[in-house]
């Protein structure tokens with residue numbers, strides 16, 4: 001994402017005025033700050049933001065303005081990005097596999113929590129100051145997420161208990177962390193993980209300093225609006241039931257649930273045929289995630305004059321702009337049948353894993369950002 005321009009009233013008005021041929025991401029800081037306020041008020045613990053979901057400077061600045069004080073970072077570049085604007089923010093380095101140079105960079109940046117999921121990587125951390133927080137990353141087989149985050153990182157319950165004991169032996173502060181999988185459709189994955197976390201701590205005979213319940217908070221897809229407060233309540237209830245008086249402090253690290261709703265992507269229709277449309281962006285750009293998590297029901301269409309297209313729906317195959325035949329959305333898009341060349345498709349809820357994943361392949365794909373509404377300091 002490149003330039004941020006401030007203070008426009010609505011996406012449709014801006015499009016009518018500028019008729020851009022390149023993708024545009026409309027950013028609404030007011031929505032981001034309101035979402036951050038819901039997390040800060042409702043989550044029963046510390047809220048950190050998973051930077052990878054959207055590292056745009058405007059996003060980080062508005063989260064800081066809203067009162068977010070911690071960030072989940074996975075690389076030295078993400079640490080530098082946060083440190084540049086927030087010298088005091090807590091950095092949780094929750095990528096459990098690191099080179100020794102990356103560990104040194106984490107120490108330099110003042111990381112205060114490190115995750116680990118295998119013995120070799122824990123030994124690499126042996127030079128950390130005594131008392132450093134080391135969070136063992138637990139994995140389970142749990143359904144209910146759009147895709148599984150346990151496939152790559154995490155230790156099963158047995159290894160997690162071993163690692164916890166070793167963390168204590170090394171003189172570190174022991175915590176547990178997990179990620180229930182992105183876009184969870186209920187609180188069930190958290191409940192299962194919290195139950196297992198309590199069992200692992202008990203097996204290890206270790207009292208946890210903190211429990212990090214990960215990201216996974218859902219974006220709105222389909223008609224159902226995610227019940228964020230319901231998930232917070234379920235997490236609090238499950239922790240109380242499983243840990244009782246020995247309950248650890250809680251941390252969460254939302255990515256998608258924090259930023260999805262604050263951005264709307266506008267793409268232009270380059271060409272229309274009976275069964276097919278060509279868009280000015282696709283899977284190599286801001287729709288990179290569409291194969292895993294589509295949001296076809298959140299697309300609307302406006303003409304360059306700002307008229308909302310409202311004809312009955314017709315499904316059309318949607319190609320992206322590059323010369324690669326893979327550059328097509330996996331399912332035909334249900335769009336108003338009267339859609340025309342030059343129209344704009346508005347994709348709501350595109351703040352997460354969209355701009356962050358866009359490539360410049362074939363000279364396409366990078367969206368400019370336009371900020372709408374008051375910035376809501």
Ligand SMILES: *Cc1c(COP(=O)(O)O)cnc(C)c1O
Nearest residue numbers: 050094182215216253254255256
């Ligand atoms: C990606 C990631 C997150 C954010 O996940 P969402 O599903 O976007 O909320 C949080 N924690 C870790 C360790 C991650 O890798």
